[in-house]
Amino acid sequence: MSDYFNDTHEQVRQTARKFIATHVLPYIDDWEEAGEFPRELYKQAGDAGILGVGFPESLGGIGEGDVFMKVAVSEELMRSTSGGLVAGLGSLDIGLPPVAKWARPEVKEAIVPPVLRGEKIAALAVTEPGGGSDVANIKTRAVRDGGHYVVNGSKTFITSGMRADHYTVAVRTGGDGHGGVSLLLIDRDMPGFSTGKKLRKMGWWASDTAELFFEDCRVPANRLIGAENAGFIAIMSNFLFERLSLSIMAYMTAEIALEAAMAWAGQREAFGRPVKGFQVTRHKLVDMATQVDVAREYTYRCAALMQAGKNPVKQVAMAKNFAVEVCEKVTREAVQIHGGMGYMRESVVERLYRDAKILSIGGGTDEIMKELIGKQMGL
Structure with a gap:
């Protein structure tokens, strides 16, 4: 383990590891095929204290401001082998911070x-x-009408969209551009709100993803999060940790794929010897391990900067792009090492390979990250 983690982090890590081993791993293959996991899993995660990591104690959380406690939990949740489950179970980590703050x-x-x-x-x-x-x-518009905002518009690709109870929604309350954006907290049962059909995805099968519709949806004015027309700043603040989380998902997806590839190469024989007995395979595994290690350690460095109160926008964007590139390379090679078995749904590397692709899109695409890095560099 890295020097970044202390004994408390390790205790929390063990709790998350036990949670995954007990409540998730025996069932995850079935949940992936079903396209969802049971709602009761949220309650089980809440009882274990996992959902509260990173939130204020006054609101029922633990470890507020402790970035590495969150990193430890995130790594162990990814041991579920399902990015979709982690995204769905963790949708509060992007939906709730603006509310809590x-x-x-x-x-x-x-x-x-x-x-x-x-x-x-x-x-x-x-x-x-x-x-x-x-x-x-x-484009989603919110117009003030007495003690309410009237919201019209739609959203798409929303994680936990089908069954969330509360949505932190970006709306336009002012003019064009970022200065006219606000955040509203909208409940599922508010008049004028509806969801579309569940969206089918290339990967992340176990997470529900949906379209949302607002037709003259009346939202009490006290559900405005922060100041009116100041929502863009809150969204950008949220993005920093979301991108760090995606970096963690990327290197952990790659790490699990590497472990599976090493195990397969040790037991699978070709031409009378284990696959790892061929130099080309050994060197491939070495390259994969090197890439995973560098991606992980650079992400830790970004987490350390955040822990120190810095705002490492450039570094986190770099970490996300690098970790995602590593993830795509390593999962591809893991499938290749598995041969035909790597193409089978019963193989964990097949799932990891599919799940990897969304990481270069979510939280801002690779291209957007490069534009952001360029601006930070003064280009």
Whole structure:
């Protein structure tokens, strides 16, 4: 283990590891095929304290501001071998922080604790059918009408979209550009809100992903998160940790694929000897291990900067792009080492290979990350 983790982190890590071994691994293959996992898993994760990591104790959380506690839990959740399960179970990590930080006290106290206990589900709704990474140009409109906002528009590709109870929604309350964006907390049962059909995806099968529709949806004005027209800053703040989380998902996906490839190469024989007996295979595994190690350690360095109170926008974007590139390479090679078995649904590397692709899109595409890095470099 890395020097970045202390004894408390390791205790939390063991809790998450036991949770995955007990409540997830025996069932994950069935959940992947079913395209969802049981809602009761949120409650089980809440009871284990896993959902509360990174949130204030006053709202039922633990380890607020402890980035490496969150890293430890995230790594162990990825041992489920299902990025979809981790994304679905962890949708609160992108939907809830703005509420916990900037919502009115009575709202955060009513909403956050039940979500951390796993009794309710939270999601983030930013992406729209007309554009994904271009957050500054969202079209969903919210117009103030007395004590309410009236919301019209739609969202798509929303993780936990089908069954979330609370949605942190990016809306346009002002003029064009980022200065006109606000965040509203919208509940499933508010008049005018509906979901479309469950979306079918290339990977992340176990997460439910949906379209959301707002037709004259009336939202109480006290559900405004932060100041009106200041939502873009909150969204960008949220992105930093989301991108760090995607980096963790990437190197862990690659690490699990590497472990599976090493095990297969040791037991599978070709031409009278184990596959790892061929120099080309050994060197391939060495290259894979090197890439995973570098991706992990650089992500840890970014986490350390965040822990120190820095705002490493450039470094986290670099970490995400690098870890994702490693993930795509390593999972591809893991499938290749497995040969025909790597193409079978019963093989974990087949799932990892499919799940890898979304990581270069979610949280901002590779191309957007490069533009962001370029701006930080003064280009």
